Amino acid sequence: MKKFFESTFFISLCHPFSSKNRKEKRKEIGKRREAIKQKIFLENSQLIFQKLSSAIQSFNGPIKVWLEFGTLLGCYRDGDVIAHDNDIDFGIEDSIYVNKFINHLANNGFNLVKYFIIRSRSDKDLDNFISEYTISYKDLVNIDFFVFRKVGNKKYSYHFDTGNEGWGGRLIVNCIEMANFNLKECCFKGEKFYIPDNTEEHLASIYGNDFMTPKIYSYCDRDKDLEYVINDAYALVCVNKI
Template identity: 30%
Template sequence: MEKIITPLGAYYFSPKILYLGRKKINRQIARQNLSDFNRIAQKNKLYFGLLYGTLLGAIREHDFIEHDEDIDLFVLSEQRNLLLQMLFELRENGFEVVRYDRRGLISIMKNNEYIDLYIFGPLKEGIRSCCGECVLEKYLLNTVMYAFLSENVLIPADYEEYLLFEYGPDWRTPVYYTDFKVSKMATIMMFIKEKIKYRLPDVLFYKYVQRLEKKLIDKFDAKMNVFIKSNQLNAES
């Protein structure tokens, strides 16, 4: 058992190994999970929205992407404690935490389908990050309500610009990034790696992830510079 320290006390959970190629998303269950989460979030006044593949699917397919694996949602670090408090209510409604990265990623699962909750905090002016993944702050703060699968959820107001930046000019064309065939040995290695990460004290954990995060941030900065130079993004935004 692992634990998360929340404002309401310790939350204990049994982690699961989540990895690329684990299984295809079950759209029907995912729809219900999003509906249940949305209801609880609205009750608690949690500000969240669609991001990554879930946003891409909402705009392009008007559904979850058939070959996706999970639901991707963003939350702001200003409401981190509120989200942690909600974990107990989410548990009462069938959601269990199955992954926790102390830098700001929480995965909750219900009926074998999971939601990734990315808690984005300020990195530098105009940019927020979560576990090394960077997003322009305006995409998280300037949002509009969008009707998705009978749910009203927030998405970036300039969602087309975000999708162009995140996935490139061919974002309207589906890309199959895995065949969902992962070897048993690869699964075992991922399990061992995750177990070690949970056991590392903060000083070693953050030292371990520092290099990984720097590579992601450098990649984002380079991508940003190219995007601005191509006049696809207003540098003043």
């Protein structure tokens, strides 16, 4: 019933003649949902990091997995998860073991929610590349695994924006190029994980040189100066129907 009162249909009924009021109502509902997600995340993050560390350590295969993006930033800058965050980010290096690892997580209490696959006419190595998996733990918190491609002395990660009208659900593909790195062990939330051995340089290549200054971050409104669009490619999101 609550979802009905937050639906586009109900909002339109309440504000049939004012697009401004409808927009403000959607914004209000969005903020309320984010606050609930953040509360659930903070209440369950300790348990989920324990489960993740255990699952990663028990995987029988040469896989490279590390704290990444907002989770890495919180670890390095704050020594904890960022207070306004509501999900967990990991990097994972592309290899033949990635899919096996995701299946391993599914057998250890996690659920695959969705994944992103890139299509490219000009780059056969990028075509059909699954660049991101989203999993969840008991539908409480989403964990994103970003699959990094290593080419020479560089690593590449891929991120997506909604396509323009007429794209039919296809997503714009953005790329972040960063220097290659090795991994080093760290303790985070009382558990064993890995982080890039050049964490400061790595975070600066993603968030800019002022990454140590806390800011309110929004993915949709993020600074894209350090990203570039791959013009001859698009991505599709594939939802796992359990």
